[in-house]
Amino acid sequence: MKHRGYYGDFGGAFLPEILIPTFDELVSTFDSAKADPGFRNQYETLMAQYSGRPTPLTFAANLTRHFDGAKIYIKREDLNHTGAHKANNVMGQGLLVKKMGKTRVIAETGAGQHGVACATMAAKFGFDCTIYMGEKDVMRQRPNVFWMEQLGATVVPVTDGTKILKDAINQAFRDWVTHMDTTHYVLGTACGPHPFPEMVAWFQSIIGIEARQQILDLESRLPDRVYACVGGGSNALGLFAGFLDDPVELVGVEAGGKGIDTGFHAARLSSTDAGAGIAQGYKTYFLQDDDGQMKETHSISAGLDYVGVSPILAHMHETGTARFESATDAEVVDALKLTMKNEGIIPALESAHAFAGAFREAPTLSRDQIIIINQSGRGDKDIFTVADALNDPEWKTFIQTKAAQYHA
Amino acid sequence: MLESYIRDKHKKKDLLLMTHIVMGYPSFDDSHAMVKHMVAAGVDLMELQIPFSEPMADGPVILKANQKALEQGATVAKCLAFAKDVAARYPIPFLFMTYANIPYRFGMAAFAKTTADIGLTGAIVPDLPMEEGAEYLQAMEKNHLSPIQMFSPSTSDARMAQIASIASGFIYCLARKGVTGAQTDLSDDLAQYLARCRKAASVPLAVGFGIKDRADMDFLAGRADIAVIGSETIRMMERGGVAAVRDFIQGLSRSA
Numbered sequence: 001m002k003h004r005g006y007y008g009d010f011g012g013a014f015l016p017e018i019l020i021p022t023f024d025e026l027v028s029t030f031d032s033a034k035a036d037p038g039f040r041n042q043y044e045t046l047m048a049q050y051s052g053r054p055t056p057l058t059f060a061a062n063l064t065r066h067f068d069g070a071k072i073y074i075k076r077e078d079l080n081h082t083g084a085h086k087a088n089n090v091m092g093q094g095l096l097v098k099k100m101g102k103t104r105v106i107a108e109t110g111a112g113q114h115g116v117a118c119a120t121m122a123a124k125f126g127f128d129c130t131i132y133m134g135e136k137d138v139m140r141q142r143p144n145v146f147w148m149e150q151l152g153a154t155v156v157p158v159t160d161g162t163k164i165l166k167d168a169i170n171q172a173f174r175d176w177v178t179h180m181d182t183t184h185y186v187l188g189t190a191c192g193p194h195p196f197p198e199m200v201a202w203f204q205s206i207i208g209i210e211a212r213q214q215i216l217d218l219e220s221r222l223p224d225r226v227y228a229c230v231g232g233g234s235n236a237l238g239l240f241a242g243f244l245d246d247p248v249e250l251v252g253v254e255a256g257g258k259g260i261d262t263g264f265h266a267a268r269l270s271s272t273d274a275g276a277g278i279a280q281g282y283k284t285y286f287l288q289d290d291d292g293q294m295k296e297t298h299s300i301s302a303g304l305d306y307v308g309v310s311p312i313l314a315h316m317h318e319t320g321t322a323r324f325e326s327a328t329d330a331e332v333v334d335a336l337k338l339t340m341k342n343e344g345i346i347p348a349l350e351s352a353h354a355f356a357g358a359f360r361e362a363p364t365l366s367r368d369q370i371i372i373i374n375q376s377g378r379g380d381k382d383i384f385t386v387a388d389a390l391n392d393p394e395w396k397t398f399i400q401t402k403a404a405q406y407h408a
Numbered sequence: 409m410l411e412s413y414i415r416d417k418h419k420k421k422d423l424l425l426m427t428h429i430v431m432g433y434p435s436f437d438d439s440h441a442m443v444k445h446m447v448a449a450g451v452d453l454m455e456l457q458i459p460f461s462e463p464m465a466d467g468p469v470i471l472k473a474n475q476k477a478l479e480q481g482a483t484v485a486k487c488l489a490f491a492k493d494v495a496a497r498y499p500i501p502f503l504f505m506t507y508a509n510i511p512y513r514f515g516m517a518a519f520a521k522t523t524a525d526i527g528l529t530g531a532i533v534p535d536l537p538m539e540e541g542a543e544y545l546q547a548m549e550k551n552h553l554s555p556i557q558m559f560s561p562s563t564s565d566a567r568m569a570q571i572a573s574i575a576s577g578f579i580y581c582l583a584r585k586g587v588t589g590a591q592t593d594l595s596d597d598l599a600q601y602l603a604r605c606r607k608a609a610s611v612p613l614a615v616g617f618g619i620k621d622r623a624d625m626d627f628l629a630g631r632a633d634i635a636v637i638g639s640e641t642i643r644m645m646e647r648g649g650v651a652a653v654r655d656f657i658q659g660l661s662r663s664a
């Protein structure tokens with residue numbers, strides 16, 4: 001193992017000794033795949049045939065008219081198989097697992113999208129699969145738990161710590177240090193020890209590479225700004241990857257929760273509450289106290305409810321390569337409602353953060369400017385959370401009736 | 409200096425004993441009682457864990473202890489004060505055990521200096537492999553402290569040699585894969601692995617992860633220099649209080 005995987009001061013591989021050979025193998029497998037054009041072809045073919053790629057770039061005519069500012073395009077990662085960008089990463093890592101000859105995969109999940117994608121990949125490739133999910137997320141994302149189990153995965157609710165995404169990651173690592181001979185840990189975002197940030201971003205770059213070509217085909221010009229929500233940072237890095245060498249402003253939108261001032265949020269780069277730290281095998285900005293203990297985060301969306309952030313984004317933040325904003329739970333619900341009513345599109349609560357951030361700025365731009373919003377996933381999974389947020393009386397009656405039927 | 413202490417003790421005992429506590433679990437008073445009884449029962453070295461919210465290498469027992477200690481208000485400052493107190497009172501070497509973020513946030517240089525000032529002899533930081541540890545290793549060396557290095561059964565011979573070249577005090581050999589607290593099979597594999605460790609390193613060897621009874625101690629004597637007991641004493645305390653821990657340690661400790 002060498003000192004590697006740094007983006008400025010962030011990243012690295014803070015690994016327990018037992019995992020060093022496992023990471024050496026992963027790094028060399030990924031490096032040789034990356035250097036092999038045949039592998040990228042194989043990956044893109046798989047994504048075309050299994051996941052319906054390329055995903056469309058949809059012109060949002062009604063939202064554009066509504067805000068009367070920039071032209072709004074939506075990159076439709078919700079139309080991937082399993083309903084989110086998570087499939088891009090999972091299928092790619094699945095191909096690497098086959099190369100390494102391992103037979104079991106494990107993963108953490110927050111929103112459950114990564115867990116479902118991973119369980120799907122495991123079913124297709126014939127791997128055993130265990131998914132770790134914080135108990136709090138099990139409660140708020142029940143439909144995804146149901147599907148993971150139907151797909152053949154074992155879902156383990158994690159009751160330690162804050163019972164959300166970061167705790168699921170710790171638990172997955174604990175499994176891995178015991179079973180690494182047969183098992184690959186399919187980390188779901190561009191975080192964790194090297195090579196995960198680079199590897200996940202490399203698979204997700206399919207989003208931005210497609211989007212760039214699509215906007216050139218449609219408009220014969222590049223967008224002015226692109227927006228993505230930021231949990232761990234994988235869909236944002238995927239979109240940004242298409243525009244790194246272009247004069248395009250890259251905007252990441254984090255979870256503002258109940259508002260930055262309340263402390264109940266998950267804004268690591270867009271608030272001043274986070275500081276550099278080392279945890280979960282890498283160095284980045286973490287929401288932590290002065291001692292270095294991780295804080296509890298808050299977001300209406302399980303997928304953005306995370307204390308750390310991709311070291312690649314931390315570096316982009318420091319160098320000003322990307323700009324980071326936040327959107328509150330309330331703004332996100334409004335953005336979701338507006339998008340559903342105007343475009344007939346249901347973004348995931350995570351993705352709705354990108355919409356909220358873009359909606360704030362669209363009216364300030366001129367009609368000849370163009371923005372792209374990454375719709376990282378579809379909102380069906382959030383039906384319980386959104387129904388609660390909208391306080392929908394008929395939904396409540398339905399749930400009560402259904403519960404009464406189960407009692408009978 | 410840690411190494412010479414171990415070698416001296418080793419002349420009188422065929423296997424030394426190192427135990428572990430999580431500072432502040434279940435309270436600092438209990439932690440103190442644990443140290444007192446462990447020392448009286450013949451423990452030769454102790455790890456004092458500064459609790460961390462994300463103890464990735466720890467199994468359920470120590471994980472829960474970390475969490476509870478933090479919930480009850482254990483801070484780094486309180487742990488440092490506690491460590492200073494026990495290091496002054498009891499005549500055995502104490503080492504910090506913690507995760508990288510704690511010294512990183514404290515400042516590596518300041519952490520090493522404080523560790524030395526309060527009379528500890530070194531530290532064990534399982535998520536700081538030597539590739540990432542340049543600043544830490546330098547700060548520890550400057551303060552004449554031992555930054556304890558680790559071997560695992562998956563560590564190659566070549567890497568063992570590299571690690572051994574920067575080792576000081578002793579090397580902590582993980583007896584098996586996995587996290588703290590689970591059972592370890594004492595097998596030919598383990599014996600072969602320990603022989604490999606012995607060949608690679610000139611400093612003493614400590615063996616930890618899953619050591620819990622006399623039979624384990626008998627197996628290790630002659631193959632390693634220090635047995636490490638971690639989760640088992642926490643389990644004992646939870647079941648039978650500090651007195652149970654004392655009896656347990658007394659039963660394990662090798663006669664001088």
Ligand SMILES: Cc1ncc(COP(=O)(O)O)c(C=O)c1O
Pocket residue numbers: 084085086110111112113114188189190229230231232233234235236302303304348350351376377378
């Ligand atoms: C739909 C969706 N979008 C975004 C995210 C956030 O992850 P990332 O920042 O890695 O894209 C998640 C994570 O679960 C998700 O399910």
